[in-house]
Each structure stands twice: as structure tokens, then as C-alpha cells.
Amino acid sequence: MITFKSTSLIVPSEATPNGLLPLSEIDQAMQWTHAPLIIIYKPNNNKTIPFSIEKMKYSLSRALVHYYPLAGRLHWIEGGRLELHCNAMGVQLSEAYSEAELDEFGDFTPNGLIQHLFPRIDYTTTSIEEQPLFLVQVTRFPCGGLCVGTAISHIMADGRAAMNFTNAWAKLARGEELGCDEMPFHDRTMLRSRQAPPVRPLSDHIAFTKPPLLIGCSDTKAEQKKETSAALLKVTKEQVEELQKKANQNMVMPARPYTRYEAVAGHIWRCACKVRAGDNCQPTRALLVADIRNRIKPPLPQGYFGNAIFDALTSTCLYADLLSKPLSYASGKLREAIEAVTDEYITSALDFIASQKDVGPLRKNFHIRGYTEAPFLGNPNVYMGSWISLPLYNVDFGWGKPVYVGPGILHSDGKMFIMRDPADEGSLVIALCLQTQCMDSFKEFFYKDIYDL
Template sequence: MVVLKSCYTIKPAKPTPTSGIVISDCDQDKPITHAPIIYIYRPCSNFSYNSALESIKIALSKALVHFYPLAGRLKWVGDKGGQVELECSSVGVWLYEAKSNTKLADYGDFCPTPELRSLIPSVDYNAPLQEIPLLLVQITRFTCGGLSLGVGISHIMADGTCFFHFMSVWARIARGEPLDVDVLPYLDRTALLAREPPTSQYNHERFDPPPLLMGLVDKNEERNKRTTVAMLHLSKTQVEKLKNMANDSRAANIRPYSRYEVVTGHLWRCMCKAREHKSEQITRLYLTVNIRNRMKPPLPRAYFGNAILRVTATSQSGELMAQPFRYGPSKIREAIEMVTDDYVKSTINLVKGLPDLTPFRTYHIVESTQGAFYGNPNLEVTSWVGLPLKGVDFGWGKEIHVGPGSVNLDGKAFIMDGHNEDGSLVVALRLQVGHMDALREIFYKDIDDWRSSKM
């Protein structure tokens, strides 16, 4: 049980600009919700909780001087569901102090269950948009002496890359270390505003309604089914086996498939099997692509804002299951390589022209009946592989775990580096209860079966 003790409003430590920050057209179609991330710590023996709490409050106030847009509020431009804009009002972020009667050991491998979600502030999305903080933090003490730092950050304000950038700067300030110029955020988002039309036409499949399960005409039949969450762990050896499976008999002119491509392809294939799709079932995989280095010129390294695009790979389930293993990874690579500077411009021009962005902003909200249903027969995979999410030390030691605080959607998954960064990977996902046991079995059995066939 988690009990909230106090709530503090943290404002920038110094006066900050009150205008000049735009919400780009690459931000506008992102969910109106907050991304929940959890950090777990087991402090050293001389740890003082009261000193730590005061330290992170002061450091957060100082960090907001540089990341001052997070201390503002969003508001609608015209009708609700259309464009939003940012008011740099410096009204602040919320920091909760909480206590739990549980121990860290009670959370196992920190699977994103409702119990773990209680360690992160929740948000009432029925409240007026201009009243909702863009950043919420919760520090929770456990009976064993450990603590957690749960963070919710507005999807419209930040993607994963700049969120972890913010966390590293906040921790650096808490440790009393100076900030070099190259770690400060680049706040100008105008590079991703819609401008001249692109030179080519593209099929933006991600804006189309997702495929439905064959035989269904009502998306709510699948939406209303019970779901559960799991953490699937892959050792370095298992990841290498998947890479070998994808690269076996690969053409010489095709570069080797990456860890992300092969694990995502494997998950897609296994989900089709676990869900018992018919061969002709259409299934769509939703992916996010970092566009920072795909723009001409590239975006500044410290760009603070959404610099990701959601793209899709589509296949018949039978093709994924019958073709050689590399078929899935090849479809994923094809979707990712489609994202060029011109493609990005085409996408943000399209977003600029949409009168109602509600379907893309609300599908992450639990029990939402708005927008499309992206679950069975589809999936969405977000990669945190290679992101600088680890090593966030506020002065009491590095975290023992960092990961998503919740996974809200049937078929939604995160792929992350293993804790020891030894080449292992972890997949956190949500799936319908009726399919999870089958997925667990298939996920590992297919790797073992391939290994046996090569002996």
C-alpha cells in the first residue's frame, strides 16, 4: 500500500522566458497522456532520506531553469482535439512524497503491474488541459530502506531521448557537478514546423484505421478483453541466436540485422502464433523512429522535444509464420529506412492539416473508448535499446532498475537493454490474458528449436 504524505510545487529557481517556445507539428499528434517511468534505488548505508528529498527538490528547481517549458502548461488552440500551444508560465511541476509498507523484493523483476504503477503520480485527464502539470514526480520510501522515483512526463513535450537527457541533468545538479554548455537543452522546435510541401508523395499508413481481427466489425469486442503484463528476458546468447536466425543465408549486399530488428521481428511472429491468427489475417506493427540524424541538416544533439515518427510494417500473419525468419526483420527495416528528411516533412505537413488529432492523442489512456483500437491483431513496439537511461545517480548511488511504469495497451511492448548492459535484452509487454501463456512458451521455444535444428 502506498500512502501520499505531501505534495510540493517546484518552480524554476530563477526567472525564465515567458514566450518563444512553439509546439512543433512533430509534437502535435503525440498522446495527451504522460509517459510513466520508474527508477528504483537501494541507497548506501549512510543514506539520509530527508537530505535526499531536499537535495532533489532544490536540484529540480535548478534544472527547470534550463528546461523551463516543463514548468508551463499546454492549452487548446480553438476546439478541443485540435492544435495545442505552450504557455511558459513557470507555474511549476508537482513532486509527491510517499511511503509504502512494501519492500523492494515484493516487486520481483519490476514488471509494470498496477502495484508498480502506484509508485508514479496519476493524472486526471478529465481536468482542463491548462491545469495539468507537464511533469510529475513521486519519491516513495520502502520499509527495507530502498526508494523509488516515479516520473510522469507529457508525451507532447518530450520523447524518450530528451526525457533521459533531462533526468541526467537533474541528477548531475543534485550531485553538485557543473553543467557544461553541451549538456544544456536546445529548446527551439521550429525546425519541425510544417513548411514547404515535400517533393514526393508517401503512403502514411499509420494514419489509417488499424486492421481488425478477421470476422469482427466491432473493435470493442477485442478492446474489452482482459489483459495482463509480463517481462520476457533474453540472454546475450539468446539474442545472438536470433541474430543468427535472421542473418542465416542473408544476401551479401544486405547488412546484418540488428538486435532490435530481430527481437521485434521475433515478437511479431510469436504474437501471431499465440493469438492463433488465420493465415490471411492482416497484422500491423507500429514502430517509432528517431529522426534526429535523418533530417537535413541533422537536428542539434540536445534537441528537446519530440523527434520521433510512428511508422508501420504490415504483413499477412501467414507470411510471417511461413517465410524464413528474416522476413519479419526485413519488413521492419523497410519501414524504418523509409523515414528520410522528405518523408518527415511529408508527415508533419499531413499532421498540420488534420482538424482533429483526438484519435492519436487518447489511445494510450486506459479504458479510453476514443480513437482506434491498436490491439489484436496488431502490436506496437517501442525501443529503448541504446538510450542513455541508466546511471542516474542523485548522490545516493545508481539505480538498480529503470523501466516503464506501465504498459497500457494489448500488444504494446518496450524493448530495453538488460540491467547489466551485457548484451541481454528485456521485453516488457501487455497481452490479452488468453494469449499470454502461449506467447511465453512460443517466445523461447522457437529459439531453442532453431538451435537444435542447427546442431
């Protein structure tokens, strides 16, 4: 289906700083695999997209002058930690052609077919010291459409930092220059522990505690073996407004109204509990992600390039409460979790990570010498990330804005991303993964309960 024409290593077009760049404590706790993203472009009015692989290569090499850490390599050090060598070894760019038409990929649900559109690394045979930190695959389709599939190291950047880089590359590809306010900030010591090393013992931090198990189970092995399916669900502007209305019905004013994310995510959590049909006394938690750029003191520069996100965990709730109480209950629990990520919460978490002799158990990959799946966050729990505020649809390489941007892979039960719908202002798209046995019921309840709650 996919034929590769070329694969190149792209290095910075000018000399860049050489040496070690200290990673933050948050970087050290991140998964060391790569996050895949697909960016889809279609020709406008049957006009041919003015694509040039040489322009893509040259603009990428120029972007790496500013984002030079991406051209480096990671190395293992003591305690399961990593260090970054800024050595300009380069990133990988591949040009590919698809025999299948773009329309054959449907709505770009992150399933097996979509995985042909982004670069992959065999983590079992390639050492981390050899792995590029950013890989891109540009796939051309018979219709003239394009897919820019990227994979960026989780250690290097969170979603906002990754999109800042991708948009900077696209701007250079358009022949424009980067402004002073678009330059990345590379000092990651701002998110290091403020105690070196911590002088006091630290108990387990809530961000690293294990989520509840199914009643009667001592581990997650049986649930992890169950088949999963991915889906993309569209939520219209009217449906979003209806959920916000319901979430805010029981709010004691003058409290700040629940956002569309809080309302939609609360609804998702309830529906997941409903289709999993567990005991009413089943405990469950939701894992969210908080951007801490403006939560830590002093605030981080907006151009901070690295990981500036932190897990926000709800308190443990019961199925019975989530399903019997109004939507405001679930939305309120989500808000409480996000608001708990304060400067004190963040600094205590940084101290906790720094205090660990081995950070391997904290990382999203438990086995640091070989690739493993991320820790199981599924049944009876959910992970709901918000991509609503990310500048996903600003990525214009000179071909116009993309028609779709979304995750390249989603295979962990209970994991979901809430994104903007580019075709309909105010509408949302939810990329989700659930056990296959639950998916059809989830879709039914999700839409039906918007109006029946």
C-alpha cells in the first residue's frame, strides 16, 4: 500500500550548541517512546498541492537551528534516567507514496490502516542512543492529497511544544521568518527539583499512585488481554451546549460555569462506567493532564520547549455516584483534579521524582531496557486528554490548512482525546479507545444520554 521513495537524516543548517542539556524531572518520568500524529491535506478546488520534498528538507534543517535539541540523542544514565546529548545527529524524514486513495482511509480513526501513515521505530532492535528524536513521513496520494505523519519523543516535548515546533517548521516552509516571540526556550532547569537532592523523605505523591482495580481482581492482566477498538465521535456545537447546560444546572452561582471540556469529559466518564456495567460500588478515577506553564511560579515562558504537563487525578468515585448524581458531580470532580495542580503540588511532585533512586517505575514504560506497553489505565478508569487549545490547524506548509489532525495510534482501553472539529466551529471530535465489547453500547449511550440525562 505504501512505497517509500527516500529516507534522509536532516541536520541543522547551521552550527548549533554542542553538549549535554539537562532534562527536567517531568521529562525523566515521561514515556521514552514516540507520540505519532497525522496531519492531512487535500487539494483545494482540484488544484495541485505545490509540494517539494527539497523545500521540506531545507525548511526542516532551518527549524532545527532553533530547535537543536531535537537533532540530538538520548542516553541512559544511572537510576533509569536519561540525558540529552545535543550533537546535531539529525532527525529522519521519509518520502512515501500511497497506492490507496486518501478517501479509503475513511475518517482517519487511529486503527491499523492509519499506522501506515506515520514513521515507526522497532524499539526491540534499535537502542535509544540510535533513535532520532523526531521522525516524519510525508505520504503522497493519487488524488494529490498529502499526509505529514510525525513521531516525536515523549521525553522531548509535550503536545504544545511539539505543535510550536511543527508550526515553526511550516512557517519556514512557507518562506516566512520566525519572530522573536516564536523562538523556543530550552532551559529545562526551571522544572528541576528545587532541593538538590531533597533533604526530607517524601511519601508517595498522588500523581504516581495506582488507579483502582476492578472489584475482585488483584491486577490488570485479564483486562489488558481483551480486544480493543478505536473510534472518532463527533459532538456538534448544539450537543456540546446541551451538555454544558446540564452540567451547570445544579451549580451554585456565582461559581465559574463548567467549560465544554469539563462537561463533555464528565459525560464520557459516566458513559464509560455505564457500558462497563460493573458493581455499583466499583471505584473509578479519571486521569487528566494539566498544562503547568502558568501554574508554576514564576510562570514558564510560553515558548518553553519540553514537557510542561502534569497528571491530574480525580478523587476515587463510585459508579453509583457518577451514574445517579447529575452531570455536575462528574464535571466537578474533574475540575477539582485540575485545580489541585498548584505550584505547591507541582514542586512537591518534582521533589518526589528527584528523590527516587530509580525513576523507571514512575515512567510510562516500566521496563527501561526494552519496549513495553504503557501502564494500563483502562477498566474501570479513564484517561481524557484535552487537545482543544492546541494549535493543530495552524500547520500550513504553503498548502493551506489541514483538513484533519489527530493521533496516529490509540490502543489502550479507556484512553481518549478531545479535539476541535475544524469543519464546524464549536463542535468537537473525540478520539477514543475502549474494549471492543463496550464500543457499540458506548456510542449508543453517548449520544442518547446527551438529551435523556
